[in-house]
Amino acid sequence: MVFYEKLVPLGEELKELLAKEAKAQGVPKLVFSPSEIGGFELTVEAPKPVEPESEPERVEPGWAGDDDVCYRSGQRSKASQKQIENSAGGFVFQVSDETRVRRYLIMGTTGGTFYISEKELAIENLADLMRIIDQGEAAMVLREIKEISLGGRNPKQEPVMFALALCAKYRIGHLHSSGLGSEAAKLYANYLKAMHAAALELLQSVCRIPTHLFMFVDFAQKVAKHSGIPKGSTGWGRAFRKAICDWYAAKSPRQMAMAVTKYGKRGGWSHRDLFRLAHPTLNYSADDDQFLEREQIYHFIVKGELAPRKRTFAQAELDLLEQKPTEKQLDSEEKSEALNLIETYKSLNKDSAEQDVVVAIKQKGLVREHIPPELLNSVPIWKALLDDMPMTALIRNLAKMTAINVIDADNVQLVCGQITNQEAIYKSRIHPMQILVAHHMYRSGKGDKGKLTWGPKVEIVAALEKAFYTSFKNVEPTGKRYCFAFDVSGSMCQSVLGTTITAREASVAMGMIGLRTEQNAETVAFCDALEEIPWKKEWKLDETCDYFNKLRFGATDCALPMVWAKEQKKKFDVFVVFTDNETYYGKIHPHDALCEYREASGIHDARLAVMGMCANQFTIADPDDAGMMDFQGFDPCFPQMLADFALGRI
Numbered sequence: 001m002v003f004y005e006k007l008v009p010l011g012e013e014l015k016e017l018l019a020k021e022a023k024a025q026g027v028p029k030l031v032f033s034p035s036e037i038g039g040f041e042l043t044v045e046a047p048k049p050v051e052p053e054s055e056p057e058r059v060e061p062g063w064a065g066d067d068d069v070c071y072r073s074g075q076r077s078k079a080s081q082k083q084i085e086n087s088a089g090g091f092v093f094q095v096s097d098e099t100r101v102r103r104y105l106i107m108g109t110t111g112g113t114f115y116i117s118e119k120e121l122a123i124e125n126l127a128d129l130m131r132i133i134d135q136g137e138a139a140m141v142l143r144e145i146k147e148i149s150l151g152g153r154n155p156k157q158e159p160v161m162f163a164l165a166l167c168a169k170y171r172i173g174h175l176h177s178s179g180l181g182s183e184a185a186k187l188y189a190n191y192l193k194a195m196h197a198a199a200l201e202l203l204q205s206v207c208r209i210p211t212h213l214f215m216f217v218d219f220a221q222k223v224a225k226h227s228g229i230p231k232g233s234t235g236w237g238r239a240f241r242k243a244i245c246d247w248y249a250a251k252s253p254r255q256m257a258m259a260v261t262k263y264g265k266r267g268g269w270s271h272r273d274l275f276r277l278a279h280p281t282l283n284y285s286a287d288d289d290q291f292l293e294r295e296q297i298y299h300f301i302v303k304g305e306l307a308p309r310k311r312t313f314a315q316a317e318l319d320l321l322e323q324k325p326t327e328k329q330l331d332s333e334e335k336s337e338a339l340n341l342i343e344t345y346k347s348l349n350k351d352s353a354e355q356d357v358v359v360a361i362k363q364k365g366l367v368r369e370h371i372p373p374e375l376l377n378s379v380p381i382w383k384a385l386l387d388d389m390p391m392t393a394l395i396r397n398l399a400k401m402t403a404i405n406v407i408d409a410d411n412v413q414l415v416c417g418q419i420t421n422q423e424a425i426y427k428s429r430i431h432p433m434q435i436l437v438a439h440h441m442y443r444s445g446k447g448d449k450g451k452l453t454w455g456p457k458v459e460i461v462a463a464l465e466k467a468f469y470t471s472f473k474n475v476e477p478t479g480k481r482y483c484f485a486f487d488v489s490g491s492m493c494q495s496v497l498g499t500t501i502t503a504r505e506a507s508v509a510m511g512m513i514g515l516r517t518e519q520n521a522e523t524v525a526f527c528d529a530l531e532e533i534p535w536k537k538e539w540k541l542d543e544t545c546d547y548f549n550k551l552r553f554g555a556t557d558c559a560l561p562m563v564w565a566k567e568q569k570k571k572f573d574v575f576v577v578f579t580d581n582e583t584y585y586g587k588i589h590p591h592d593a594l595c596e597y598r599e600a601s602g603i604h605d606a607r608l609a610v611m612g613m614c615a616n617q618f619t620i621a622d623p624d625d626a627g628m629m630d631f632q633g634f635d636p637c638f639p640q641m642l643a644d645f646a647l648g649r650i
Helices: 002-025 097-107 118-134 138-150 158-169 172-177 183-201 210-225 238-249 253-262 271-278 291-303 315-320 327-334 337-347 354-364 379-386 391-403 412-419 422-428 432-444 458-470 503-517 541-549 560-567 590-601 638-646
Strands: 030-034 040-044 083-085 091-094 482-487 521-526 530-533 574-579 607-612 628-632
Touching: 002 030, 002 138, 002 183, 030 118, 040 183, 097 118, 097 138, 097 158, 097 607, 097 628, 118 138, 118 158, 138 158, 138 183, 158 183, 158 210, 172 183, 183 238, 210 238, 210 271, 238 271, 253 291, 253 337, 271 291, 291 327, 291 337, 337 354, 354 379, 379 391, 391 412, 391 422, 391 432, 391 458, 412 458, 422 458, 432 458, 432 503, 432 541, 458 503, 458 541, 482 503, 482 560, 503 521, 503 541, 503 574, 503 607, 503 638, 521 560, 530 560, 560 574, 560 590, 574 638, 590 607, 607 638, 628 638
Parallel strands: 482 521, 482 574, 574 607, 607 628
Antiparallel strands: 030 040, 083 091, 521 530
């Protein structure tokens, strides 16, 4: 990554400059803003509004004691100047910029939270991303995008694609006059240019399928329109067009044929749209044996059909061609599997014979997206698709195949074997959350949209649960003593990631990984009171979720697990708290409760792992205490990272 290597030192230089200038001017922070005369200028960062000091606020009984009437205290007052007020009115810590970026990339903002709307949460995350970039941390943002995307750690693609688009287009319209202004302003402009280039370098690896590419392009255009580009401009500069062209050029003919037929249109974009804006060209080379294949596929993208293959031309017609094809090129085009795939795809329609479609699937490698919708109630066609169905498609189509009896007594074990195949799970990069959603919906017997219903097969439900655990890399038991504590307050009933799964259910599913791994663990649930959970290793995922869903919910006191452990003289090395960090109810702050537990128990290195189940900026973990650490909900790396944290490796 050539441009990333250039971006890192520019970011460091920018951070040093901002700190130096802020100190010289005697202000907390400086940022660069577009200047009215062109280029950029340093301005004082506007502080967040602070409410004036007032008389203690009268609050509802129970918030800070057992008196009938009490005043703001406990978690509703600051225990440290580093604390900020959360959305519920309690005081917690602010997560680091790195954690903030990870939370957004992994969890996104779909659905909002119990306390703030999706739109408010999206605006809040966007403002933070821009602030982090402006502070010289673009390299960190791009590193997180790459690691999370390539590691398959993000259940939804939208946050990653938006963040990448922001890095590719942020303030791009203001760079036409970047030569104006001070040397400091020119440094900032060079930093932005390096960030744009480094983001486009990631396009090939992060946008693995056309759906991702279309999503990225759509976000990039929207960012560009709000980044000062001239009116009427598309924002498609030379570097951006080249990145799109390179994306197609890097694909083999077979990969390209599959991409343009399987993902013809997504989100209002088509391959033809991108070609119209990017203007890709093929430079002829006699050494490129696949040149004619690529030329044909480009022709198909633009015209919607293939041209006659050159081998069918008479010699006189070949002699008239400006670029004379070689024999190898003619042979490659004539026998091309890629072009045969496109021709077969084009030949299918609603009137195609069932047996012809089955043969085409087996011989040409067609997938579900190639089949006309009118033929997708055919059992033989689905059985042909099932033989080599990719993992993600298999998980997504289990309900349909069960509903029309594609999965029967003869093949159910074969399907279960495909679902639980460890190698296939890892290779597909399917996210645990996708499997959890599939498990949740499949066992319900009906979808959250549409009218499709089915009779769930117990073997498939069990296979999905096993696949969920398999999707996390195997972790060896640490031998530590754990308290797994689950926030079951009202705010944890909010659905997550735009699914029907609640934050409560998702946290229980994530927690079961550790509960099934560790030999010495206790389980509790808390809201404004704590309840011990008689969890056993033989409990299945669905019965565990059902048990937690029957628990009452109330206000949030994240200090309760540590308070309970101290009162009951429990011995724990690690507290693992699953929460949205919207605590406000207790008399003592969670980080203070851990400190008191350490003193009372004599376990002075007792640790607190906070699993944040929402993409907000809050945490109950004290950032100055090395024994407290934030983790991101739905991160498949969580079990290994938790084990490393428990053993003191991180």
